[in-house]
Amino acid sequence: MRFDTSSPIWLQLVDEFTRRIVVGDWPPGERTPGVRDLAGELKVNPNTVQRALAELDRSGLVRAERTAGRFVTDDAAVIDEARMTLAADAAVDYSRRAKGLGMSLTAARELLGRHWAADRPEGEPQ
Numbered sequence: 001m002r003f004d005t006s007s008p009i010w011l012q013l014v015d016e017f018t019r020r021i022v023v024g025d026w027p028p029g030e031r032t033p034g035v036r037d038l039a040g041e042l043k044v045n046p047n048t049v050q051r052a053l054a055e056l057d058r059s060g061l062v063r064a065e066r067t068a069g070r071f072v073t074d075d076a077a078v079i080d081e082a083r084m085t086l087a088a089d090a091a092v093d094y095s096r097r098a099k100g101l102g103m104s105l106t107a108a109r110e111l112l113g114r115h116w117a118a119d120r121p122e123g124e125p126q
Helices: 009-022 035-042 046-059 076-100 105-119
Strands: 062-065 069-072
Touching: 009 046, 009 076, 035 046, 046 062, 046 069, 076 105
Parallel strands: none
Antiparallel strands: 062 069
């Protein structure tokens, strides 16, 4: 993972761990990797990982069990809300960039539609 110097690493980890949950890399009800494992994988301080996971605890995406570790929520609504938040953040970024390039809303929608269709896995409905 590449870190952006414009925001704190722990916040970038919150986004990355949320992404892992919403795409199913960390399935509902399953144990998350441990703090030390994640810190080693990402080459960051364990305290930074701990802070990110604590934020996921607070948001309800994971729950800590005293002796067993952390587990991804089974609540599909919480996961769907996180998915929508990540998608909304991406939409805001795209719309700002498109506006900054002088694109019209119609042109931006058309461009998104072309890429959506091109990036669609086989068998996925449009």
